[in-house]
Structure formats: structure tokens, C-alpha cells
Amino acid sequence: xxxxxxxxxxxxxxxxxxxxxxxxxxxxxxxxxxxxxxxxxxxxxxxxxxxxxxxxxxxxxxxxxxxxxxxxxxxxxxxxxxxxxxxxxxxxxxxxxxxxxxxxxxxxxxxxxxxxxxxxxxxxxxxxxxxxxxxxxxxxxxxxxxxxxxxxxxxxxxxxxxxxxxxxxxxxxxxxxxxxxxxxxxxxxxxxxxxxxxxxxxxxxxxxxxxxxxxxxxxxxxxxxxxxxxxxxxxxxxxxxxxxxxxxxxxxxxxxxxxxxxxxxxxxxxxxxxxxxxxxxxxxxxxxxxxxxxxxxxxxxxxxxxxxxxxxxxxxxxxxxxxxxxxxxxxxxxxxxxxxxxxxxxxxxxxxxxxxxxxxxxxxxxxxxxxxxxxxxxxxxxxxxxxxxxxxxxxxxxxxxxxxxxxxxxxxxxxxxxxxxxxxxxxxxxxxxxxxxxxxxxxxxxxxxxxxxxxxxxxxxxxxxxxxxxxxxxxxxxxxxxxxxxxxxxxxxxxxxxxxxxxxxxxxxxxxxxxxxxxxxxxxxxxxxxxxxxxxxxxxxxxxxxxxxxxxxxxxxxxxxxxxxxxxxxxxxxxxxxxxxxxxxxxxxxxxxxxxxxxxxxxxxxxxxxxxxxxxxxxxxxxxxxxxxxxxxxxxxxxxxxxxxxxxxxxxxxxxxxxxxxx
Amino acid sequence: xxxxxxxxxxxxxxxxxxxxxxxxxxxxxxxxxxxxxxxxxxxxxxxxxxxxxxxxxxxxxxxxxxxxxxxxxxxxxxxxxxxxxxxxxxxxxxxxxxxxxxxxxxxxxxxxxxxxxxxxxxxxxxxxxxxxxxxxxxxxxxxxxxxxxxxxxxxxxxxxxxxxxxxxxxxxxxxxxxxxxxxxxxxxxxxxxxxxxxxxxxxxxxxxxxxxxxxxxxxxxxxxxxxxxxxxxxxxxxxxxxxxxxxxxxxxxxxxxxxxxxxxxxxxxxxxxxxxxxxxxxxxxxxxxxxxxxxxxxxxxxxxxx
Numbered sequence: 001x002x003x004x005x006x007x008x009x010x011x012x013x014x015x016x017x018x019x020x021x022x023x024x025x026x027x028x029x030x031x032x033x034x035x036x037x038x039x040x041x042x043x044x045x046x047x048x049x050x051x052x053x054x055x056x057x058x059x060x061x062x063x064x065x066x067x068x069x070x071x072x073x074x075x076x077x078x079x080x081x082x083x084x085x086x087x088x089x090x091x092x093x094x095x096x097x098x099x100x101x102x103x104x105x106x107x108x109x110x111x112x113x114x115x116x117x118x119x120x121x122x123x124x125x126x127x128x129x130x131x132x133x134x135x136x137x138x139x140x141x142x143x144x145x146x147x148x149x150x151x152x153x154x155x156x157x158x159x160x161x162x163x164x165x166x167x168x169x170x171x172x173x174x175x176x177x178x179x180x181x182x183x184x185x186x187x188x189x190x191x192x193x194x195x196x197x198x199x200x201x202x203x204x205x206x207x208x209x210x211x212x213x214x215x216x217x218x219x220x221x222x223x224x225x226x227x228x229x230x231x232x233x234x235x236x237x238x239x240x241x242x243x244x245x246x247x248x249x250x251x252x253x254x255x256x257x258x259x260x261x262x263x264x265x266x267x268x269x270x271x272x273x274x275x276x277x278x279x280x281x282x283x284x285x286x287x288x289x290x291x292x293x294x295x296x297x298x299x300x301x302x303x304x305x306x307x308x309x310x311x312x313x314x315x316x317x318x319x320x321x322x323x324x325x326x327x328x329x330x331x332x333x334x335x336x337x338x339x340x341x342x343x344x345x346x347x348x349x350x351x352x353x354x355x356x357x358x359x360x361x362x363x364x365x366x367x368x369x370x371x372x373x374x375x376x377x378x379x380x381x382x383x384x385x386x387x388x389x390x391x392x393x394x395x396x397x398x399x400x401x402x403x404x405x406x407x408x409x410x411x412x413x414x415x416x417x418x419x420x421x422x423x424x425x426x427x428x429x430x431x432x433x434x435x436x437x438x439x440x441x442x443x444x445x446x447x448x449x450x451x452x453x454x455x456x457x458x459x460x461x462x463x464x465x466x467x468x469x470x471x472x473x474x475x476x477x478x479x480x481x482x483x484x485x486x487x488x489x490x491x492x493x494x495x496x497x498x499x500x501x502x503x504x505x506x507x508x509x510x511x512x513x514x515x516x517x518x519x520x521x522x523x524x525x526x527x528x529x530x531x532x533x534x535x536x537x538x539x540x541x542x543x544x545x546x547x548x549x550x551x552x553x554x555x556x557x558x559x560x561x562x563x564x565x566x567x568x569x570x571x572x573x574x575x576x577x578x579x580x581x582x583x584x585x586x587x588x589x590x591x592x593x594x595x596x597x598x599x600x601x602x603x604x605x606x607x608x609x610x611x612x613x614x615x616x617x618x619x620x621x622x623x624x625x626x627x628x629x630x631x632x633x634x635x636x637x638x639x640x641x642x643x644x645x646x647x648x649x650x651x652x653x654x655x656x657x658x659x660x661x662x663x
Numbered sequence: 664x665x666x667x668x669x670x671x672x673x674x675x676x677x678x679x680x681x682x683x684x685x686x687x688x689x690x691x692x693x694x695x696x697x698x699x700x701x702x703x704x705x706x707x708x709x710x711x712x713x714x715x716x717x718x719x720x721x722x723x724x725x726x727x728x729x730x731x732x733x734x735x736x737x738x739x740x741x742x743x744x745x746x747x748x749x750x751x752x753x754x755x756x757x758x759x760x761x762x763x764x765x766x767x768x769x770x771x772x773x774x775x776x777x778x779x780x781x782x783x784x785x786x787x788x789x790x791x792x793x794x795x796x797x798x799x800x801x802x803x804x805x806x807x808x809x810x811x812x813x814x815x816x817x818x819x820x821x822x823x824x825x826x827x828x829x830x831x832x833x834x835x836x837x838x839x840x841x842x843x844x845x846x847x848x849x850x851x852x853x854x855x856x857x858x859x860x861x862x863x864x865x866x867x868x869x870x871x872x873x874x875x876x877x878x879x880x881x882x883x884x885x886x887x888x889x890x891x892x893x894x895x896x897x898x899x900x901x902x903x904x905x906x907x908x909x910x911x912x913x914x915x916x917x918x919x920x921x922x923x924x925x926x927x928x929x930x931x932x933x934x935x936x937x938x939x940x941x942x943x944x945x946x947x948x949x950x951x952x953x954x955x956x957x958x959x960x961x962x963x964x965x966x967x968x969x
Binding site: 101102105172173174178179180181186271272273277278311312313314315316317318319320340342343344346347348350351354355358359361362365366368369370372373375376377378379380381382390393394397398401404405407408409410411412413414415416417418478480481482483485486487488489490491492495496499500 | 691694695697698699700707709710711713714717718721722724725728729731732735736739740741746747748749750751752753754755758759762763766767770773774776777778780781782783784785786787788840841843845847848850851852853854856857858859861862874876877878879880881882883884885886887889949952
């Protein structure tokens, strides 16, 4: 049937899932899709959704959408983790666990990819969208439509990776897909192609967002906000965006080369015909190591805001914090080789990269000491963001020590690719990144929704995460030292590892209870929102500009752009005499109009990726031409802004606060 | 009163839980010693010491951070209104210098250790000994380990045997996706890559049977890619070589080609001889077009190396 071959490429009925676990996953994806579509149709919300959300260019709404996607993906990644723990706790000796070897390998590849690209990056850009414009006293980002495009490229990558559950398969080559395993010779299916195109599309979105926010921070700060008056979160984001701009092109190029190998039979990284797999390993980590700092630096920024606010004290050591950020930014590009000391580069090279790696511990340590001295002689309110912070300090310090240990090359030879390594990087990423962003979400939630999250359930969730984490990953450190390598779908009973794997499974179960509390927290908080409503715009006695405007934040952020006279701009303003605003103080505000370019490009990128994965060339070509046309069409449109009149702003600012609307 | 009681029960329960975990851990470690911490070879012993020394150095920072965090969190929580409160105190040149300097000094010490140990324990560096070393060529296949003994002209599958207290020069490659060759009790790992030949020098102190594994994902059968590393007396090793020489199998090019096909859970196997230059041929087949391989083969047959 040549007509089908040209229309459908490699796609046929065999692409639908066969085994039970994949069928379950596919059913989950399809059913949640149907449920969402059904609910929207039933409540007649399609028009509203399109007008208010899908075509929005407002960074506050884009931020919320990023975070919703990331939290849903957190559940997906957690489900993968549960499967892995279940497999390793049961697949011993004569028993072969709950899933097959190949499914297991797809599950851990998906887990890593999803957690880094669609949870970590999603929470990161979500919070950046929400907070950066507010903290620098701006009304918008530098390129609003481009910002929406970034989000939709991210969403489109996310859709592709989840589609692999329903149609075809996912990569079984690990989250970084080292060749030659990821080359056609050893992975002939579409799994690696799904991996490549989900990451490629989301990665280009991240790169664009990086440029956008770097320009936003450099160009759009409120009058008086010099660089050294910026909140520490903004400094962290500035460093992060510099990293994104330098690191993500490496990822784009590397994935392109791998795609050329797989799709057009080239030989960049193949084992044969002059390809060089070691070059791939270098390139992917030249992006990959900066990537972990891309994830963690904004979380450090969140901790800086949280600790200062809840200790009711100025952030200690502002200057050394800034220097520490830039030291980390610089050093993070000089350490990638520590991910493969065991490749045999030689003693001089290994020692150099080992020493550069352990140097990063110095600025990181400086940050921890500065946070502790922000708390010192403060008045610490142990609200739930501070519980996350305390968990972070203990776990991150310990995980960091394990990291320095692994920076000594001959010590690394004994723990590399073992569960010790797995435990180490989960300690850094969960306590650093996940705890940080969860603290940030709790902290800034009332700013955007007008009421606080339930504190009691929030604290319970944090405690479950911390205890669950220790039980889930403590045993993995020991297992690593016992010689247990990562990614094992089965092991010998005589090794005596099973007890520790069972403890780890219990730990993950406790983390799941924590996540359960968080879902409950969201439901209860919405249910009882009258009790925790934020009447002041400043529920935590905050220090930075985002707390100076109303909650939820009006579309224009600030009715009048604030003038900044020092650090902790809002704290200073609160403690100086107030001036009453007159209606004549307001001026017209121009804001960008909503437009569908982002979702159109996202949708077409999805089609293009799907076409390449399945060799449906006409689809890819049509989608690519569509993207080019959409960009040209948009570029010729001059009517992109609208005006909110000054007297309308005066009316909006005079409108009753949310608690009166609720009453 | 009720609140105090529940707090008291909570701390008793927490204390009990922690004590229980410690007891369970103690019982567990009675029967299970972590391989990396129980070295049976000079390289693994040095690497273990390095792990312990770096851990101790890191504890110099970790323990103070833990104590400071606990004390500060306890002392300055907002329920205590009598403690000192300095909301605008936000820097101290002396303190800030200290926490750039103290971790800096510790890292400096570690950097010296890193430089020296990286050179001392370079996997490519031969081990100095008065006994002549034995060369063993290791090929990672899908999904099993082939060991070729060029000096003895024998080969074995999923088991490698060698005399104790004798330096072993492992030459490592793969005819498969990348793997990592690791015998935790004898020393750290090195990657096994197609078209590449890496080296690993190890030496066992005493007789014993140790677990070896692949530490890098290489496809479906990766989890079962284990092998036995057996260290014996010199006499036992020589007897073993003679025994292997009497087996019927030999590792001709054809036998190798069928062995290299993907299989899982292969039983141990022994080969009384192996095709000369087989290892070099395996490495070179990724480096030159297939049409030129016979030339390489002929070249090797005349005693040429790479």
C-alpha cells in the first residue's frame, strides 16, 4: 500500500500499545484528555479559554499555565518513579517484577526527561514569568508574544512526550540518550525520535525565553532600580538566563546532529564510519551541567526571598550573594567532564575538571552561610516555605558533600553510574530545585489568586516529602557503595539488596502521601478561601515590589510605576510616610493585545515533530511552512497594542478589594 | 497541658523510630558489607581511603552548618521575643570573608589530594610490582563479557580468572553500545567503548571471587551483564589455563561473530584458543571501512600492532 506509506510514513496499527502497563498509561493520557475536553464543552468554556488563556500574552497567565503543566507532569514523573521503585523492590532472583526490561528502561528514560524538562524547567519559567516583571517594577516582558511562543513550544514538547505513551514507544536509552545506544543501529524504533523532538521543541522554547527575560531584566527595570538594588531572585534569574543563552544552543546543535544521524543516515555520533560517540557525551554535558545550575539558581533566588521575608530581616551579604551567583555561572561551564571521568581522558584532564567542580562548593557554601546569617538575630516565622527551606539546608548540604566526594576522580571511579550517584543528584535536585519551587509557589500563591494556601496541610506535605526523601534515597547511597548500578530492572537475590530497595519504596510511598496532602491543600484552600483571603496585597509582610500591588495582580501590574530608592524597595516604602494617590496621578497604560501566534506555532511545531518522528514528510513540510507564514503574517501586523484609559485605571484601583467581592 | 502531652508522645515516637532504624541498620550491616568499603585489592583500597578522607574533610563544613542551622532556627523563632533582633544588620566583611575562606581552604586541601590521587590512581598507569603483569583483553558484547588472554591464547565468557598479587592489565573495548567495566572490590571502573581501547590496571590482594558488572546502560540485557572475577594462587591459575586449553571450543572469527549476536544470561564458557589479533580486529572494525578489515587482519597476523 504505497499510498499509505507516503501519507502515514512508518505509522500503523502496531504503534498502539501492547503490554498492560503501557496500555494503562495510554488510557490515562487519553481519558484525561477526554475529561478536560468534556468538562470544557459541558461548561461552555471554550471561547473563554481561547480568549483569556490560550491566546494570552500576559506573563502572569503564562506563568500560571507553565506551573499547571509542570505540576501535572510532576504527577506523571512521580508515577514513573513509583513504577521503578515497585520494580526494583520486587524484581529479584526468580521474580521478574511488575514490568518488562524494555518497559522499565522506557520508564526511567521518561522519568528523567520529564522531571528535568517538563517539571523543573516548567516551574522555573512559571515562577520567572510570575515574579520577575513584578519584582523589577515592570508591566510586561520585553517580547510578550515571543514569551507566549516559548510557553507553547514547551507545551508542545510535553504533548509529544506524552503522546509516545499512546502511539509508538519512548526512548529506552536513558534521559541523555548516549550514542551509539541511541543510534539507529541499536535503537531502531521511534522512541529516541520522540525524545529528540520533544526536547528539541521545548529546548528552543527555553532558549527564546532565556533571551526574553535577559532583555527584560536589563532593559525594563523601574526607575531607580540599579542592578545592585535588584531583589536576589532577579539576580539569580539574570545569571540563569545567561546560562540558558550560552547552554541551550549546544543542546539544539547536539540534538540536531543526533537527528541527522537517525533520520538521514549521517555519522556524527555513530560507532562506525568515523562517527564519534564521545563527542556527543562531551556536548550533551556541556549543556547538561549548566542545565543543573539553570534549574537550581532561581530556586536559590526563591530561598533568598523566603528567608529574608520570614526572618523579617534584610538579606545578609547581598554583595557576596551576587558574586556567588556569577561565580557559579562561570564555573558551571568548566566542569562538564566530571560526568565521565571514567571515559579515560587521562590524569591531568580529570584532575583539572575535578578541582573546578569542587570549587563550585565555595560559592554555594557562601550562599548557605548567608541564609543562616539572615535568620540569625531575626524573628523567624516558620511558615511552610521555611519548612521547605530547613529541609533544603540539611539535605542539600549533605548531598553537596557527596558531590564534592565524587569530584575526586579516583573516588568517582567507584561510585560513578551507581545508585550512590542517583541518590546524590536526587538530593540536589529534589531539595534544591523541587523544595525551592514548592516554597516559591506557596509564598507567591496569594499574590496571584488572592488567598493563601492552607498552612497546616502545607506543613504536613513538606514533612512527608522530607521524611519520605530520606527513606527513599538514604538506602540508595548505601546500595551504590554495595556495587548496585543504576537502571537495573532485575538483580540477584544473593546480593542482599532487596531489603534496602523495599525501604526506598516505602520512602516513595511517603512522598506520595505528601503529594496527596498537597492536592488536598489546593482543594481545601480553594474551598475555604474566604478564611485566608489576602486583603492587603502583602500577606507575609514582604520586602520587594510585587507585594506593593493588589492581590490578585491587575493586568497592568502597577497602576503607577514605582520609583525605587534602595534595596527591599517595598519594605522601605512601608516604613516611610505614605502619600495618598489622586485620580489625576494615573496615566494611560498601553499593553500588548492577546494574539494566537504562540499557540499556532506550538501546534505546528508539534505537527512538524510528529511528522519527522514517523517519517510523514508532507506533514512536517506543511507545518514548517505554516510556522514561517505565521511569523511573517505577525511581523506585518502593526495593531498589536491597546490602551487602558487613565480614568478607567482610577476606577479599577478604587474598586473594592477581593474580600468585599466575596462577602 | 494536652498540647505538651501530645508533643511529648510525638518526640517519644520519633525517638523510637530513629532508634529502631539504627538497630535495623546495624543488623543489616552485620550481614552485608558495602563492596566499595571492603576492598580486596590495592587500587580499591586506595580509592576507599580517598572516599573516607574526602568525607571527613567535608564533615568539617557539614557538621558546623547542621549545628548552626539547628541552633539559629531554635533560638530566633518568632515565639521567643526576648532574643536580639537586628532587622537592618545585613553584612559583615569579617564573617563574609570567613565563609569564602574556610570552604576555600578545605577545597584547596582537597584539590591537592585530587591532583595527586588522579595521577597515582590513573587507570592507565601500570601497577609497579616485581611480578610480571598479565594482560587480559575485555570485550563488552550484547549482553555478556568476553575475556581474551593474548599471552595464554585462551578466552573465557562471563568469568575472568587471574593470579593474586599480580598486576593485571585490562585492555577494554566494546562490540556493542558503551558499557562500563567495574569490579567494585578490586577498583573503580572504566568505559568500554566501540572503536576505542581503554585500560584499567588492577591487582587482587588475596584469593576470592568478586562480582563484576557493567555500570552503563547498553540495551535490554544490561541488567544481567555480570561476570565473576576470580583471584587464585599462581599455581591454580596455571592449572586453570591448562584446563581451558583442553576444552573443545575455540574462538575462531566465525565463532566470535555468532557469539557477538545479542543474547542474555549466557552461561560461563571457555575457549582453548582464540583467533590471533581478534581484539585489535574488534577495535578496528569501527575505525575503518569493512572492505579494509582483511588488510588489518593480515597486518596483525604479521605481528603488527595498532
